[in-house]
Amino acid sequence: xxxxxxxxxxxxxxxxxxxxxxxxxxxxxxxxxxxxxxxxxxxxxxxxxxxxxxxxxxxxxxxxxxxxxxxxxxxxxxxxxxxxxxxxxxxxxxxxxxxxxxxxxxxxxxxxxxxxxxxxxxxxxxxxxxxxxxxxxxxxxxxxxxxxxxxxxxxxxxxxxxxxxxxxxxxxxxxxxxxxxxxxxxxxx
Amino acid sequence: xxxxxxxxxxxxxxxxxxxxxxxxxxxxxxxxxxxxxxxxxxxxxxxxxxxxxxxxxxxxxxxxxxxxxxxxxxxxxxx
Numbered sequence: 001x002x003x004x005x006x007x008x009x010x011x012x013x014x015x016x017x018x019x020x021x022x023x024x025x026x027x028x029x030x031x032x033x034x035x036x037x038x039x040x041x042x043x044x045x046x047x048x049x050x051x052x053x054x055x056x057x058x059x060x061x062x063x064x065x066x067x068x069x070x071x072x073x074x075x076x077x078x079x080x081x082x083x084x085x086x087x088x089x090x091x092x093x094x095x096x097x098x099x100x101x102x103x104x105x106x107x108x109x110x111x112x113x114x115x116x117x118x119x120x121x122x123x124x125x126x127x128x129x130x131x132x133x134x135x136x137x138x139x140x141x142x143x144x145x146x147x148x149x150x151x152x153x154x155x156x157x158x159x160x161x162x163x164x165x166x167x168x169x170x171x172x173x174x175x176x177x178x179x180x181x182x183x184x185x186x187x188x189x
Numbered sequence: 190x191x192x193x194x195x196x197x198x199x200x201x202x203x204x205x206x207x208x209x210x211x212x213x214x215x216x217x218x219x220x221x222x223x224x225x226x227x228x229x230x231x232x233x234x235x236x237x238x239x240x241x242x243x244x245x246x247x248x249x250x251x252x253x254x255x256x257x258x259x260x261x262x263x264x265x266x267x268x
Contacts, residue, residue, distance in 0.1 A: 019260070019268030026259060027251045034249035044255045048262045055263055101201045106229045106236075113242035126243055145208075145241045170205045177205075177233075177240045184236075 003067060010058050018058070021067070022051050029071055035142050036079045036135070038127045046082075050074045065156065072147070073157045076139050080158075083135035100174035107185035129179035133172055140165055141172035195223045200230045204237050 001009075001020070009017035029050055034043035053074045061070060116122055130138060136158065143154045144165065155165045203220050224230050260266045 015265060016268045018263075019265040022259065022263065022265060026256060030251040030255065031249050035244065035247075040249065040252075040255075043249065044258065047251075047255070048259055051259060051263055055265075101198060101205070103197050103201070103229065106232050108232055109236055109239060113239055113246050116243055116246045122243075123247060126247055130244065142244070146244050166206065170202075173205045173208065173237055173240065174201075176244075177237050180240055180243070181236060 004063070007058070007061065007063065007067065011061070018055055021054070021058075025068065025071055026051070028068065029075060032072065032142065032147060033075055033079070035130075035146060036075070036139060038131055042082075046075060046078055049078055065153075069149070069153055069157060072143060072149070076143070076157055079139065080135055100171070100178040102178070105178070105181055105185065107181065109181075109184040111184055125180065125183050129176055132179065133175060137168045137172040137175075140168040141176070144169050145173070195219055197223075197227060197230050197233075200224060200227070201233050204230075204234050208237060208241070 001017070003021075003024075006017045006021055006024075010021055026047065030043055030047045033046035033050070034040065037043050037046060050071060054071065061067065111119075111122060116126070130141075133141070139158060140154055143149045143157055144151060149157065151162055151165050151169075154169075155162045158165070160168075200220050200223050203217075207217070224234060257266070260268075
């Protein structure tokens with residue numbers, strides 16, 4: 001059954017169709033939630049709340065956006081709300097991106113992305129760096145660069161303008177690159 | 190670093206702004222030319238690309254137990 005057919009059946013209250021939609025997206029949503037939270041328990045909780053929202057309000061899904069985009073929106077809102085109640089311990093915004101581009105700190109990294117899977121130390125470095133990003137910058141970076149949404153789709157998900165997405169993306173990329181550079185420029189493996 | 194019309198800092202800013210976008214404007218062409226001839230900017234470009242790749246490749250597999258808990262939570266275990 002195609003996705004639009006599944007959605008129609010789910011709107012009519014067909015539980016099998018609802019279950020199939022959940023199964024189709026649970027891995028994507030769990031992975032995205034994990035990338036935002038960097039914590040398996042919180043990712044599980046966020047995934048549960050996201051699909052509960054989907055089950056409750058699938059009848060309101062207009063079909064104007066993709067279902068995946070709609071689900072990303074629910075995850076993002078959930079994570080942003082959590083962040084507001086649990087103030088970021090580092091900072092709320094990246095005001096001066098000039099700080100993160102330092103021409104004197106350019107070096108070749110010895111570690112390559114294909115080493116991530118089996119390197120727990122590297123995973124910790126990646127977790128620590130991205131945890132320092134304010135939640136709204138983190139979500140924009142993950143949606144646009146990691147999940148591959150377009151700039152416009154990302155703007156719709158986080159409900160900000162396209163220039164605001166571009167600005168956050170710029171700062172997030174520069175900040176993360178600068179954080180990783182502090183460790184990886186020395187050839188950490 | 191080279192003292193062209195375009196500075197390394199501008200190129201690095203441009204990389205962070207436009208990676209993954211279509212690069213055809215006259216400014217983008219000048220930036221590409223600078224990139225081809227500047228080792229520092231090439232290293233910067235590769236490190237930004239790697240940053241994105243690191244986070245793309247670092248994925249979390251949904252545990253079977255979390256799947257089961259989810260279906261229970263939603264009351265869809267029987268489906």
